[in-house]
Each structure stands twice: as structure tokens, then as C-alpha cells.
Amino acid sequence: MPSKAEQKGSVTLQAYADALQEWYDANPGVELRKTSIDIWDQEAMVTAVAGGTAPAIYPSNPLGGWSQPEINSAFKQGLAADVTERIDNSGLVGKLSDYVRPAFESAWKVGGKYYGVPGGYSVGDGIFYRRDLFAQADVAEPTPKWTWADVQRMARALTVKDRKGIAEPAWALSMRFTSAGSGLLTDLPAPDTTWHWRSDYTSMADSWVTIIEDFRRMMFEERSIVSDISYNSWNEVTAAFLRDDVAMRPGNSTSYFDSPDSDTSFASLAKRLDKPVGDVVGWMSYPLGEQGQFPGRRSFITAYSFNPDLGSEALDACFSLYSFMIGPGLVQQVNAVYEKTKDLRQVYDAGTLTPILAETRGKLPGSPEEAWGKQFVDAVLGAGSRMVVPERSSYLPPEEKAGPSSKASEDAFSRWMYERGDLDLRADVRRLEATLNKQAESFSSSVGKEEFVAGAKKYFAAHDEFWQTDAPEFHEQIFRPWYEDRVLPALGE
Incomplete structure (x- = not known):
């Protein structure tokens, strides 16, 4: 809870404190304690969760260095509580905005279970x-x-x-x-x-x-x-x-x-x-590829996870606090700030232009276009309306350990971007491929061969269907020939 002095100096903190107090009043006996840890530091968070010193609620993404496969591996290692039952009982998925729901389900449902809840949505x-x-x-x-x-x-x-x-x-x-x-x-x-x-x-x-x-x-x-x-x-x-x-x-x-x-x-x-x-x-x-495929980065969900050491009652309280602060608490805060400032730029930000819950926008004053202009709002909402690219995690079990690092690729990109002179780019590309495959030889998948093949078939079939609709030219000229010539034979088809 912000101090009285902090609240006095900030309209936003005062609104936050008032909303938090309302939740406190509805949940007598619950106590929140502030803990000091860099929640954005992967090593610090993994160490804290494994050592039993992590906060009750923390961002999920840093657990895997913002890499979805590594995040899924962290979940597989038990670094977050299973909240599937609470999500199902609360009907949370059905309350999500249309653009949030598919992005959340495709990336954050791991092995049929949820280990995080939506924290924020970005069109990328x-x-x-x-x-x-x-x-x-x-x-x-x-x-x-x-x-x-x-x-x-x-x-x-x-x-x-x-x-x-x-x-x-x-x-x-x-x-x-x-x-x-x-x-x-x-x-x-x-x-x-x-x-x-x-x-x-x-x-x-x-x-x-x-x-x-x-x-x-x-x-x-x-x-x-x-x-x-x-x-x-x-x-x-x-x-x-x-x-x-x-x-x-x-x-x-x-x-x-x-x-x-x-x-x-x-x-x-x-x-x-x-x-x-x-x-x-x-x-x-980001721009599309020449055949209409892939913006450089699509929409993504940031999430919050809960300490796996929490007891059932404590986990219930944490989930209740989360549900309140992304719903009624958020609406209360934003309207309170607007009443004091009459500034729509303080109403519409990343959490309210594309809110997590579908009902939020209808409870806010004014419009985002009034705050930030039509071009920007149209571009953001348009990007948010794009279909969600199939994620591996929706079709393949998470690995217990993450695979090869991205360092070889980063080194190659750095050379291509900044090294002057004539470079043998084709030789560089071959060298990058060889390096990555050599590194992969030292890793062993925790997924069995039959399970991998079954999941991979579904994953690539989903891409085949997706690109036929989302980027027909890319599908016909690039993806489908590659899928038939390279992928299906590798999977025994």
C-alpha cells in the first residue's frame, strides 16, 4: 500500500490505494507484505522460486527470459502454481477480450494446464x-x-x-x-x-x-x-x-x-x-514478408504466475486480488484519475486501449481516439485483430530443459549488420546452420519420439490451414511446397 505521503503526491497512486483498500475491506484477515527482489531478472526469480523466497505473485515472462519455450520449461520444472481449476471456476477465459483469448490459450495453456493468468496484452x-x-x-x-x-x-x-x-x-x-x-x-x-x-x-x-x-x-x-x-x-x-x-x-x-x-x-x-x-x-x-506473411512480431500476452508453495487459501486470495485489479479495481482507478485530471491520455494506455477483459472499455470515459488520435488507435486495433499464429506449445509438450541458445544467431546477425566489406553471405548462412545443428547434438528432448511426431504433425497441419487463410500467396508459393517436400517426409508421411 502506498504511504499517505506518496498518495498525496500522485493522483494515480491515490486511486490505486483506494482500489486496493476496497479489496482489503472485502477480504478481512488477508495481509499483503512487500518484498524486495528484481522480478524482471530471470536468474534472481528462478533462484527465489526454487529456494522458497519468491513473492506470492510475480511476472511469468522473466522466468524464461521472455522466450515462450523457456517459460514453458520453467512451468514444467514447477516454478509456478497450477491455476487451471481457478481459471475454469472463475470463467476467466470467457471474460477475456476477443483478441486476448486466442493469444492466451495458444501460448499459455501448457499440456492442458494453466500456470499463469493474463497480465497485459500488446499488439507487439x-x-x-x-x-x-x-x-x-x-x-x-x-x-x-x-x-x-x-x-x-x-x-x-x-x-x-x-x-x-x-x-x-x-x-x-x-x-x-x-x-x-x-x-x-x-x-x-x-x-x-x-x-x-x-x-x-x-x-x-x-x-x-x-x-x-x-x-x-x-x-x-x-x-x-x-x-x-x-x-x-x-x-x-x-x-x-x-x-x-x-x-x-x-x-x-x-x-x-x-x-x-x-x-x-x-x-x-x-x-x-x-x-x-x-x-x-x-x-x-512491423512490415509483412514479400508474400504477405508474418509481421516481424505479432501480438503477445504478458502473464502473472503464483508461488507454487502457496497453500490453497493463500492462492485463492491471490487469485481474488488479481481478478479484482484487472476488473472492477482497474475501472475504479481509471475513472478516479479522470475525475481529478480530466485528461483522457491518463485514461487510455496499454491496459485500457486493449484491455484484458471485454467489459472494461465500455466502463471508461471518452475514447482512445480523443486521447491519442485516430491513426495510432486504428493501427493498434487493426494489429490486434490479426489471427494468432499457431504456437508450438499448443501442440507439443514443453521441454524440461530449454534447447540451444540464440548466441550463434545473434553473432551472425551482428556480423551481417555491422561488418564492412565483402562478406561471403552464403558461406555464412551455411556456417550458421552447421553451428546450430552441432549445438543441438548435445541436447536431448524430454519428449518421446512418438509423442513428438504426433504433436509435430498437428502443429504443422495447423500452420498449413492458418497460412492458407492468412497469407494465401505465401501458402501457395512458399509454405505448401516446403511442407510437402521437407516436413511431411521428415514425419514419415
Whole structure:
């Protein structure tokens, strides 16, 4: 509970305290204690849960370093309480917003059980852009069907003497790979191996080499990109964007909601230019692949888990608190803040523009368009309406231990992004594949061969059906031939 002094200095904290007190009043005898631990640190949290010193409630995603397979492995290891019965009894899934429900069920239902509850929903990452600079350069704004070729063209047109087209973080190239199908087309089932999977970059080397060449052309020839190997967070690209050094920068849509009082917010940039924020900064989800597939990152759910050492009564109380704070408590807080501030920007943020529960939006004042502008709201809601890509975890049991690390891939991407000179890209792609497969030889799957084959067949069949609807051109030209020639034979079909 925030102190009286903290509440006095913050409308938001006062509203939070009032909502929390209401739950306290309805649950006499329950006591909450604050504990000090870095809940975002994977090692710290895994150690705390295993050692019996973890908080009662904590974010699920850091347990696996924000990697869904590793999160599922953490659940398999018993690092979170099974809350399936409580979710079923509360009817929570039926209360979720339409865009949250499939994303939650596909990613967070592990082996038929739930070990987490929805904490937040995000349509994921995309690209922020300066609408005013696009207008000045007479460049058409992005649309939901744009591609990376459009980004290259726009960046080139927006690059002038004192400004580059786009600032990119150190992982930028991986997003272009994902848009082309990396993570699906690069992972072949191999049930006769110990890990059951093998990497395959060489069969579609032409695609990967073209993507690398296009990025390097932007970086070293057109010089329309600002990036550095040290850009390991959003901070560097944000700073370049706010300094007017670039006209575009990637980032999560939730950054739009940063406090107007912050010097690093888009609202402060708009204030400096004496314009509404919606007229200055736009956002669009990551570009599609050339055949209409895969935005670089789709919507995702953040979740909360509960300490597996909690007794039944304590777990009931924690689940009750969670249910209240994402429902009536949230609505109470937001309306209280609006009554004091009359500022719709403090009403609509990541938790209320795309709320977890379907009924929330109808209980809030005003509209998100009034707060943030139509372009941004339409782009976010449009991204949220996209179908959810089939997740492995919905079809295959979680591994007890996570597989090979991503370091080899990260090293390769870094070389391709920043090393000058002529590189033998095809040799690099072959080398990456060989390295990943060599690493996989030292891992053993905890899933039996027959169980793996059965699950993999269902997983790839789901993708076959998904892409036929979501991206017919990609399905016909890329996925279906690959599925028939590479996947089905590997699974004995």
C-alpha cells in the first residue's frame, strides 16, 4: 500500500490505494507484505522460486527470459502454481477480450494446464514514424500491408543532410528474417535425432541472402540507417528519434503512452512542436514478408504466475486480488484519475486501449481516439485483430530443459549488420546452420519420439490451414511446397 505521503503526491497512486483498500475491506484477515527482489531478472526469480523466497505473485515472462519455450520449461520444472481449476471456476477465459483469448490459450495453456493468468496484452512491436516529416517529404504513410521494401524506399526518401531515414536496434535484422518466415521455415522436425529438431537455412538461402544484402545496402550504400552494435535497447533509437536525427524508429506500441511529463515521450516531442501528438507521431505494425506473411512480431500476452508453495487459501486470495485489479479495481482507478485530471491520455494506455477483459472499455470515459488520435488507435486495433499464429506449445509438450541458445544467431546477425566489406553471405548462412545443428547434438528432448511426431504433425497441419487463410500467396508459393517436400517426409508421411 502506498504511504499517505506518496498518495498525496500522485493522483494515480491515490486511486490505486483506494482500489486496493476496497479489496482489503472485502477480504478481512488477508495481509499483503512487500518484498524486495528484481522480478524482471530471470536468474534472481528462478533462484527465489526454487529456494522458497519468491513473492506470492510475480511476472511469468522473466522466468524464461521472455522466450515462450523457456517459460514453458520453467512451468514444467514447477516454478509456478497450477491455476487451471481457478481459471475454469472463475470463467476467466470467457471474460477475456476477443483478441486476448486466442493469444492466451495458444501460448499459455501448457499440456492442458494453466500456470499463469493474463497480465497485459500488446499488439507487439512496429515502427514509429514522424507524420509531419513524411508530409514534408511527400512520402505516403505506412499501411498494414507494407513490406520491408517499402521501409527501404521510405528511409531513402526521408534521408537528407542532417537526418537519416530510420534508427535500428542491434537486433533489427532478425525482425526482417522473422517476417520472411525464420523460426518456422528454418526449423525442421528431426524425430530420429536426440533434440527432435534441426536448423535449415541453406534450402532457402536465396531469401536470407537477399534480406541481408538489402539491409547492408541501406546501411553502407544508401546510408539511410542509424545503428550501432551497442544499440541493445530501445533507448538509443528513441533518443535519435526525439533529436530529429531520424524519421522512423521501431518500438513497442505501448511507448506511445509514456507520460507527457517525461522528456523522452512522444507527447513531449509534440508539445515542443506545438502540435497534437497524433499529428506528429504515427505507428504501424512491423512490415509483412514479400508474400504477405508474418509481421516481424505479432501480438503477445504478458502473464502473472503464483508461488507454487502457496497453500490453497493463500492462492485463492491471490487469485481474488488479481481478478479484482484487472476488473472492477482497474475501472475504479481509471475513472478516479479522470475525475481529478480530466485528461483522457491518463485514461487510455496499454491496459485500457486493449484491455484484458471485454467489459472494461465500455466502463471508461471518452475514447482512445480523443486521447491519442485516430491513426495510432486504428493501427493498434487493426494489429490486434490479426489471427494468432499457431504456437508450438499448443501442440507439443514443453521441454524440461530449454534447447540451444540464440548466441550463434545473434553473432551472425551482428556480423551481417555491422561488418564492412565483402562478406561471403552464403558461406555464412551455411556456417550458421552447421553451428546450430552441432549445438543441438548435445541436447536431448524430454519428449518421446512418438509423442513428438504426433504433436509435430498437428502443429504443422495447423500452420498449413492458418497460412492458407492468412497469407494465401505465401501458402501457395512458399509454405505448401516446403511442407510437402521437407516436413511431411521428415514425419514419415
